[in-house]
Amino acid sequence: QLQLQESGPGLVKPSETLSLTCTVSGDSISRSSYYWGWIRQPPGKGLEWIGSISYSGKTYYNSSLNSRVTLSLDTSKTQFSLRLSSVTAADTAVYFCSREQITAVRGVIQWGQGTLVTVSS
Amino acid sequence: DIVLTQTPLSSPVTLGQPASISCRSSQSLVHSDGNTYLSWHQQRPGQPPRLLIYKISNRFSGVPDRFSGSGAGTDFTLQISRVEAEDVGVYYCMQTTQYPVTFGGGTKVEIK
Numbered sequence: 182q183l184q185l186q187e188s189g190p191g192l193v194k195p196s197e198t199l200s201l202t203c204t205v206s207g208d209s210i211s212r213s214s215y216y217w218g219w220i221r222q223p224p225g226k227g228l229e230w231i232g233s234i235s236y237s238g239k240t241y242y243n244s245s246l247n248s249r250v251t252l253s254l255d256t257s258k259t260q261f262s263l264r265l266s267s268v269t270a271a272d273t274a275v276y277f278c279s280r281e282q283i284t285a286v287r288g289v290i291q292w293g294q295g296t297l298v299t300v301s302s
Numbered sequence: 303d304i305v306l307t308q309t310p311l312s313s314p315v316t317l318g319q320p321a322s323i324s325c326r327s328s329q330s331l332v333h334s335d336g337n338t339y340l341s342w343h344q345q346r347p348g349q350p351p352r353l354l355i356y357k358i359s360n361r362f363s364g365v366p367d368r369f370s371g372s373g374a375g376t377d378f379t380l381q382i383s384r385v386e387a388e389d390v391g392v393y394y395c396m397q398t399t400q401y402p403v404t405f406g407g408g409t410k411v412e413i414k
Contacts, residue, residue: 227405227408228351228405228408230405233403243403244402286353286356286360287337287339287356287398288339288341288396289353289396290353290356292352294350
């Protein structure tokens with residue numbers, strides 16, 4: 182069964198770059214029917230879509246974060262990554278990686294467990 | 303961006319009774335391919351969300367049949383026919399018809 186696991190620093194300083202990795206186990210991330218994405222949830226608040234990346238590396242970003250976000254794929258390691266630059270306290274959130282099925286469902290079908298990232302000096 | 307508005311914010315329900323959550327979109331969610339990509343996700347306390355319903359009314363694998371979805375265009379509803387203790391949590395609607403993907407603000411289902 183496919184599993185998603187986020188990893189990365191739990192504390193990032195203001196103005197620095199947040200970097201997270203999602204490791205996929207149990208399947209290939211090169212399947213054409215899936216995209217891979219990131220969603221975040223500030224403490225006690227709702228969900229915000231960050232962006233998605235296709236099996237071929239095509240990216241889609243939330244325009245509110247567009248200039249600060251970079252998603253990438255490493256098929257050899259079955260990992261995909263998120264980089265968010267120039268972070269502020271407003272970027273403190275639980276970050277979830279996700280698997281999106283783009284044919285029948287065309288949406289998120291699986292979520293990682295999530296990892297809390299706090300932005301503080 | 304498409305705005306999804308959920309009501310109510312909170313829904314106290316007696317065990318065994320039904321619950322209903324509304325999700326209204328600021329514009330039609332009908333895609334150019336004719337499908338409507340509106341899904342519902344459940345987030346139990348301390349857990350990540352999980353997919354319940356996709357394309358308005360399709361139950362995802364393993365989802366109990368007490369959950370059902372309906373609607374069209376801009377108005378959608380998630381119904382739980384008989385609420386059980388394990389249904390406590392926050393429910394989110396999500397649209398993937400158009401980028402950027404957006405979520406409703408969430409509805410908290412709790413037991414009276």
